[in-house]
Amino acid sequence: MTELFRFAQPLALAVALPLLAVLIWRVWRLPRVFGRRHRAIQVVMITAGLCVTLALAGLELGHRLDRLAVVFVLDRSRSVDEGRLGPTSGDAARSAVTAIRDAVPTMEPGDQAGLVIFGANATTELLPSPEPPIGTPRASVPRDASDLGAGIRRALADLPAEHTGRxxxxxxxxxxxxxxxxxATLAAGRGVVVDVLPIEREPRPEVAVESVRLPRTARPGEPVELRVVTRATVATRARVRVMRGGAPIAEAEVDLRPGSDVLVLRDEAPDSGVHRYDVLVDPLDEGVDSGRDNNEGGAFLRVLGGSRVLVAGDAPEENEALVRAIREGGLEVATADARTFPTDLGELATYDLVVLADLQARGLTEEQMLALSSYVRDLGGGLLMAGARRSFGLGGWAYTPVEEALPARFDLRQRRDRLSLAMIVAIDKSGSMTIEAVPGRTKLDLANEAAARSAMLLSPADRVGVMHVDTAVTWTQPMVSVTDPNAIAARCRAAQPGGGGIDVDVAMPAAYAELRAERTQLKHFLLFADGDDSQGLSGMREVVAASVRDRITTSIVSMGAGPYT
Known part of the structure; x- marks a missing residue:
């Protein structure tokens, strides 16, 4: 809020002011039957009338915001690889990081800057802070798609309320x-300016599917029209293939004109349910297309029938009453847990509502979360989250695609009534942690990212330390109050592998000794270790038992399923 005050209902003020004037006139003319108390009664009644008037008008007090918070939203999708930023040439992403780094010193005292990166989804690289450590982004996002809207929404969520946002x-x-x-419309509604620094792409021959459009709903057997919007830089001939539910239903050769063109195809609506249509456009001429990554598109058709609800939870027996109540309402209900939750948007689209009934975030994969977020955002599907500690506990859904689909945030750093926490994260940096755990990321990468995200969830009242361990302890981040979570996260992500194995009997005693010296209300030790190769386990049960007596809790995450898991 940049005004000193404002009225949420100004029309109510226009109506109430004349009534207040009448009240003042009537009160002022009260007969003086109360003696010396007459004036006090007049003041009280007029003040009460004024308060009621301001309440009806929705008076909101504020303060002027002369501090600026800027969140940079950086595109990391594959389409920017061949682009350039301004007059520079070469790597656009590197040029963008340089431009951001050069912009930060020009900020006024009290201003803040942050960084969000996006591809198929968005994630926070750096929360807004006065001196963000701008460098090559270490957080990762899927690069096979570009969701600019997700990047903007993530930036809006990161902007601090006490600053003017940009x-x-x-x-x-x-x-x-x-x-x-x-x-962008959402940002404008919040008074946040959205500026654009364009990455320019060199002109090249291209054939692309820009959109596939279908009616929102149809009746079984009803004719439906499929409109495919294509874009081509030159006139060419192409083969168009249409699939419904993965099965081909039509194929034809068409002439594409330069610029945008619209192909109209027709089908008959199948049985009730949600059906996915996919369209693939293949140019028949050589040299008219630079790649096939944008030659296909899809859309969903809902054929009207009974409504379906998916109830997903970790404990099906606890959800029986909920499932029964929905069925008694005349709706069809299916159940799932984290393992059987759909990963395909088409499968999710067959449901009108998804209920997450105390489902833990850690049970869902990134692919499942992205599908659910797209189901809500792109298809208008319903999402209800109900639960307790398993789903609403600190951190689980924070900074995930599912959080973006909800009207609430799971970041509790602004809470003033939380108990203070001291946490030490120990990460196995032995050679075996360099094994690839998921495509493109090693076990160490995942552990470093987990430590970084843990730090981002803490508040300035908390303290954290991060150690990387093989046969000795290396303090990547000595114990510190979490006043700059970005710097802590950057140090975690930058940690490199060591050698040899991990000596657990070195890491755990060192961590517990450090935690015993802390004066916070809660103390926690978090260990990430390779499940295939760990050493020094003898006597560790007794060490953990001793820490329990000191009110230190312990969590151990096995990186990979091995003999030490």
Missing amino acids: VVVISDGVENRGDALAA
Whole structure:
């Protein structure tokens, strides 16, 4: 809020002011039957009338915001690899980081800057702070798609309320997921300016599917029209294939004109349910297309029938009453847990509502979360989250695609009534942690990222330390109050592997000794170790038992399923 005050209902003020004037006139003319108390009664009644008037008008007090918070939103999708930023040439991402780094010193005292990166989804690289450690992004996002809207929404969520907000988007503007215009409209509604620093792409021959459009709903057997919007830089001939539910239903050769073109195809609506249509456009001429990554598109058709609900939870027996109540309402209900939760958007689209009934975030994969977020954002599917500690505990859903789909945040750093926490994270940096755990990321990468995200969830009242361990302890981050979570996260992500194995009997005693010296209300030790190769386990049960007596809790995460898991 930049005004000293404002009225949420100004029309109510216009109506109430004349009534207040009448009240003042009537009160002032009260007969003086109360003696010396007459004036006090007049003041009290007029003051009460004024308070009621201001309440009806929705008076909101504020303070002027002369401090600026800027969140840079950096495009990391593959489409920017061949682009350039301004007059520079070469790596656009590197040029963008340089531009951001050069902009930070120009900020006024009290201003803050942060960084969000996005591809198929968005994640926070750096929370806004006065001196963010701008460098090559270490957080990762899927690069096979571009959701600019998710990047803007993530930036809006990161902006501190006590600053005037601004978002700077650095992108080529090529979007094949989400709705950037809707996100920009949301920003405008909050008074946040969105600026754009464009990444320019060299002109090249291209054939692309820009959109596939279908009616929202149809009746079984009803004719439906499929409109495919294509874009081509030159006239060419192409083969168009259409699939419904993965099965081919039509194929034809068509002539594409330069610029945008619209192909109209027809089908008959199948049985009730949600059906996915996929369209693939293959140019038949050589040299008219630079790649096939944007030659296909899809859309969903809902054929009207009974409504379906998916109830997903970790404890099916606890959800029986909920499932029974929904069925008694005449709805069809399916159940799932984290293992059987859909990973495909098409499967999710067969449901009108998804209920997460005390489902833990850690049970869902990134792919499942992205599908659920797209189901809500792009298809307008319903999402109800109900639960307790398993789902609403600190951290689980924070900074995930599912959080973006909800009207609430799971970041509790602003809470003033939380108990203070001291936490030490120990990470196995032995040679075996360099084994690839998921495509493109090693076990150490995942552990470092987990430590970084843990630090981002803490508040300035908390303290954290991070050690990397093989046969000796290396303090990546000595114990410190979490006043700059960005710097702590950057140190975690930058840690490199060591050698040999991990001596658990070195890491645990060192961590517990450090925690015993802390004066916080809660103390926790978190260990990430390779499940295939650990040493020095003898006597550790007794060490952990002793820490319990000191009110220190312990969590151990096995990186990989091995003999030490």
